[in-house]
């Protein structure tokens with residue numbers, strides 16, 4: 001028996017377990033690409049419109065930070081600028097979660113042990129998972145290339161753009177192979193991989209902001225930090241703007257390096273163990289721990305800390321970047337005019353800061369979903385049953401979880417606002433004032449996030465077995481509506497489905513009370529439904 | 542008033558009828574064995590008694606209250622050990638025990654430490670790293686260190702080694718002495734025999750037998766092998782005697798305990814030289830109820846094989 005014996009059988013098992021997810025992934029990506037390409041082509045039909053778009057994108061730091069470097073005035077280049085970052089992020093997260101699901105999660109649940117005892121080589125489970133995830137990325141990329149060509153874009157550029165997106169998936173497959181070895185829990189492995197995704201985003205944004213604009217003002221040459229980021233590599237392929245094919249070798253190299261490292265780590269550790277040996281823990285429970293609230297805090301604190309660090313770093317750097325607008329407006333009145341025309345005349349810096357806070361709110365939505373779905377995890381593996389067999393009511397148990405998630409959300413939002421304000425204030429000279437102003441503005445996003453909490457709670461109460469998939473789907477839909485809804489020219493009714501649509505984007509506009517009250521009302525209704533349904537259903541279900 | 546009383550309980554999961562008119566009565570102060578083949582509905586019944594599942598029809602009362610509506614109040618008075626314990630992976634065993642104890646309304650610290658020692662459990666280890674048996678011990682220690690009236694134990698010793706099994710039995714006797722009531726679902730017949738005052742056997746969601754072990758034994762036949770001076774005759778006419786066979790000059794037969802007297806009266810007339818009588822083993826008792834009702838009792842081959850296997 002070799003270390004790879006049984007790989008094929010395990011790969012088939014992975015395919016079987018994930019058949020629905022994989023189909024959605026492999027077909028969904030090209031469909032989304034097709035729809036986006038078509039609608040961008042409709043919005044920017046002629047060279048003049050695209051010229052305007054390209055110069056604005058090249059001169060706007062916000063556009064550079066969030067859409068990446070623009071690569072000329074081809075329709076394809078505009079499509080890439082409008083969609084690449086979103087697609088790349090989705091593909092990166094899908095790939096990491098899939099790898100973790102079929103490696104560390106199997107070890108955590110003991111499924112791997114059962115498999116390991118049968119005729120299966122040491123490397124087979126990891127290899128099987130990687131094969132399937134890489135194949136899914138390649139299949140999705142191939143179909144995406146077909147879809148983009150079908151939407152009327154040039155062949156070479158379509159292939160390069162699809163390769164760029166697929167490359168991101170491949171690169172993060174390699175990253176996840178390593179994080180799955182390092183962390184003992186699948187949650188930890190995912191968190192670690194997601195942190196690498198976040199870091200890649202920041203590096204790419206920084207490199208693209210620092211980059212140089214070409215003489216004609218329609219192209220951006222990214223700075224060196226972008227080259228350190230697997231998310232940035234996709235832009236460096238320069239699809240539709242003089243393709244650099246060799247860049248596609250970078251993700252492949254990262255995959256190979258990651259796999260080699262993962263094998264080496266797997267060689268060194270026991271099944272189910274991580275790389276760090278467990279330390280002795282307290283023999284008795286501290287008084288603060290011994291209640292539903294104490295337990296919720298104990299379960300959340302690690303996650304919260306991770307989120308807080310990420311948000312603080314991102315907040316300060318985005319805040320500092322905001323000041324670049326002021327400098328730019330002074331140096332380049334023409335560009336400022338162009339952005340002003342786009343931005344509807346509002347204060348540019350405020351528009352940028354509002355967009356940042358909106359983005360933070362979307363991201364924190366993932367924290368809300370993750371935090372609340374813990375109780376479903378507890379239910380699925382049986383510990384909820386034991387907890388509810390004690391003298392704690394279901395209402396109190398679920399209520400505590402919701403309250404803990406809400407408080408965590410409040411803290412993270414506040415932190416996002418404070419750090420962004422702090423970063424901006426540090427360079428403009430009023431750190432305290434800006435921090436307070438933006439901290440307040442950030443808190444206005446709370447009702448929208450409470451609606452997200454309400455959706456998850458209601459799903460947990462009503463459809464517990466589906467709640468994990470449906471909750472993440474709901475968040476993804478909100479994300480897509482927010483990020484791509486305008487590009488796709490979706491009707492307002494569709495955009496209104498997302499709670500984020502209704503948040504007044506302070507500080508760019510004045511705060512409005514009514515939408516916030518309505519959102520809070522919807523959240524309260526959803527939470528009530530969730531708790532009531534939970535009280536009346538079977539546990540476990 | 543019984544501590545647990547269940548009448549005609551029905552519970553369906555989608556199309557599956559997990560409980561189909563189950564009855565169960567557990568009196569105060571007794572250790573009640575709850576037996577039945579896999580999937581017969583033991584855990585389902587227990588979850589209904591804990592107010593975790595809602596039943597479709599019939600009635601269930603625990604300590605005089607409705608387990609669904611009065612769940613929280615009842616849970617202060619009972620402790621539960623599931624058959625497959627799962628714990629919060631990032632807590633230590635000690636923390637998990639204290640947490641369960643506190644959520645139940647407090648636990649006896651001295652008992653807790655004593656039990657940890659008796660069960661040889663290291664409370665500083667992370668729950669993630671516990672073996673199946675050790676996770677089971679966490680739940681057992683948490684349950685036994687709270688002073689409650691009723692203990693609901695669903696296969697509590699699955700995964701415990703024989704030494705720990707003995708400690709467990711000691712502890713059950715101790716809580717019984719203290720006046721508590723125990724509902725014990727188990728597949729370990731030796732444990733049931735050692736601990737239980739009464740047992741209920743269920744099959745496919747229905748109660749098929751209930752009573753003390755002595756009473757249940759009474760329902761099953763005793764195997765008799767007798768060697769006599771003269772060939773025995775007239776056995777077939779006796780009530781309660783079955784499966785009479787001649788093997789190597791000895792007579793093999795089975796007799797219902799109630800008719801042992803008549804049998805002996807008849808045998809004595811033929812000059813008894815040797816006689817062995819084997820009461821039914823517990824296994825036979827249960828196999829009779831678990832399996833296809835009559836197989837164990839009526840098919841001499843398999844009855845013989847089982848006896849050989851269990852002696």
Ligand SMILES: Nc1ncnc2c1ncn2[C@@H]1O[C@H](COP(=O)(O)OP(=O)(O)OP(=O)(O)O)[C@@H](O)[C@H]1O
Pocket residue numbers: 540541554557558559577578579580581582583584585586624
């Ligand atoms: N949540 C559920 N959904 C669907 N069916 C269930 C559920 N829980 C139990 N069942 C079914 O109900 C029946 C009784 O199951 P139960 O777990 O009560 O058996 P058990 O007597 O405890 O078995 P074991 O000895 O194996 O523990 C089984 O057929 C089982 O498949």
Ligand SMILES: [Mg+2]
Pocket residue numbers: 583584585624695
């Ligand atoms: Mg069971």
